Amino acid sequence: MKEIKIAKLTGTFAENKDVARDLRLKKIIPAIETKEGIILNFAGIEGATQSFIHALMSDVIRRYGIEVLDKISFKDCNETVRKIISMVVDYMQESS
Amino acid sequence: MKIYLPNSAFLGNIDPFLKKMDFSHPKQLNISANKQWISIHPVVLCMVAALGLQVNPKNISSEKLEAKSKHYLQRMGLFTLLNFPTDKTIIEHESAGRFIPLTRITNSAGLTAFISEIVPLLHVEPKQAEPLKYIISELVRNVLEHAESKSAAIVSAQYYQKSNTIRFGIVDTGVGIKKTINNAYPASTHLEAIQLALTPGITGTTQRIGGTEYNAGAGLFFIKSIAQVNREFFMIYSGNAMYKLLKSEPRLKKIVPHGDPFQDRHSKGEDYPAWQGTVVGVDMALDKTKEFTGLLDLIGGVYLKEIKERKKEKYRKPRFI
Numbered sequence: 001m002k003e004i005k006i007a008k009l010t011g012t013f014a015e016n017k018d019v020a021r022d023l024r025l026k027k028i029i030p031a032i033e034t035k036e037g038i039i040l041n042f043a044g045i046e047g048a049t050q051s052f053i054h055a056l057m058s059d060v061i062r063r064y065g066i067e068v069l070d071k072i073s074f075k076d077c078n079e080t081v082r083k084i085i086s087m088v089v090d091y092m093q094e095s096s
Numbered sequence: 097m098k099i100y101l102p103n104s105a106f107l108g109n110i111d112p113f114l115k116k117m118d119f120s121h122p123k124q125l126n127i128s129a130n131k132q133w134i135s136i137h138p139v140v141l142c143m144v145a146a147l148g149l150q151v152n153p154k155n156i157s158s159e160k161l162e163a164k165s166k167h168y169l170q171r172m173g174l175f176t177l178l179n180f181p182t183d184k185t186i187i188e189h190e191s192a193g194r195f196i197p198l199t200r201i202t203n204s205a206g207l208t209a210f211i212s213e214i215v216p217l218l219h220v221e222p223k224q225a226e227p228l229k230y231i232i233s234e235l236v237r238n239v240l241e242h243a244e245s246k247s248a249a250i251v252s253a254q255y256y257q258k259s260n261t262i263r264f265g266i267v268d269t270g271v272g273i274k275k276t277i278n279n280a281y282p283a284s285t286h287l288e289a290i291q292l293a294l295t296p297g298i299t300g301t302t303q304r305i306g307g308t309e310y311n312a313g314a315g316l317f318f319i320k321s322i323a324q325v326n327r328e329f330f331m332i333y334s335g336n337a338m339y340k341l342l343k344s345e346p347r348l349k350k351i352v353p354h355g356d357p358f359q360d361r362h363s364k365g366e367d368y369p370a371w372q373g374t375v376v377g378v379d380m381a382l383d384k385t386k387e388f389t390g391l392l393d394l395i396g397g398v399y400l401k402e403i404k405e406r407k408k409e410k411y412r413k414p415r416f417i
Contacts, residue, residue, distance in 0.1 A: 013211055015233040017310065018204050047226050049233050050314050059309035079389045080226065087396035094403050095306025
């Protein structure tokens with residue numbers, strides 16, 4: 001399974017939605033398409049915005065359904081990042 | 097245009113300052129100020145800077161500023177940003193105070209750099225900086241993505257020791273909230289557009305619940321809610337309308353933000369001089385700042401509930417004939 005270290009691309013505060021979109025299009029979606037799956041490693045990330053996580057994940061969930069989460073693992077997330085990821089996943093399920 | 101800097105203009109008492117602005121003759125800017133004292137919120141400075149950037153520096157005039165605190169305008173970088181000649185005898189304080197001078201953010205990389213400066217320039221603990229970084233990032237990205245502002249985003253922040261508060265402003269001279277919201281919703285007034293923009297799940301990019309792949313319509317609701325839960329002011333002004341979230345009453349033990357911002361404790365009006373663009377001011381008292389993760393639980397819960405209710409509104413019933 002491919003592993004992406006997010007902090008290398010965003011620094012300690014993940015807020016750049018352009019980076020999120022690139023990650024989604026160039027790393028996450030290809031890994032889902034090939035059924036390889038992906039690990040998103042948040043080690044070193046102190047905080048993130050809801051907009052960043054939305055730009056990273058919402059279209060993936062909308063496109064492939066919530067079952068896509070079986071192919072994505074979120075590694076080394078602190079409490080803030082966990083809450084934001086959970087929030088985005090929750091509302092995407094509600095709105096899909 | 098004429099702008100008068102009063103002796104005091106903070107979010108609580110900013111209304112007379114806003115109402116006194118004169119946007120006639122848009123190719124000229126005249127700045128005048130209280131003779132004794134100038135004590136103003138950074139959002140006021142951002143507004144002056146944003147107006148000044150639309151004018152040829154040759155057409156900016158200022159009466160001789162006599163207030164003792166005139167150096168404040170210099171120190172916050174107003175005259176430098178506007179390329180406006182000033183009294184050289186003004187002593188520019190080192191920027192090692194607890195403030196972020198007026199900064200023009202034009203792109204994503206500039207925002208990332210700006211955010212990395214928040215902790216060292218404001219001398220806040222990383223934990224205290226979490227909501228600040230969050231709010232500034234979301235607001236500036238709104239400007240960069242939606243505002244089409246020639247002056248980009250003008251940002252400034254300052255720490256106030258007496259109240260242990262950080263106050264900051266983010267201002268643009270772009271298309272304004274109404275035009276952005278009207279891409280997806282038929283708001284007929286600026287105030288209605290502000291109301292929609294603050295409602296969770298509403299974005300000017302789509303009517304679809306859950307937003308687009310890039311926008312969820314959560315940013316402004318989160319920011320207003322962070323200020324609200326921390327019992328602080330939040331102000332948003334666009335076109336002729338201004339909405340101000342007032343401090344929550346101290347006797348209320350638990351504060352739960354509403355999906356409809358007009359149900360929160362607020363003041364509003366639509367008889368202000370029409371600001372072309374958007375102005376946002378926020379206060380954040382450091383000793384009252386709730387644990388950010390707790391805020392996320394609360395605000396995320398309200399957001400989710402609103403999404404569910406909006407989805408329900410779209411349910412259709414079978415038609416039995």
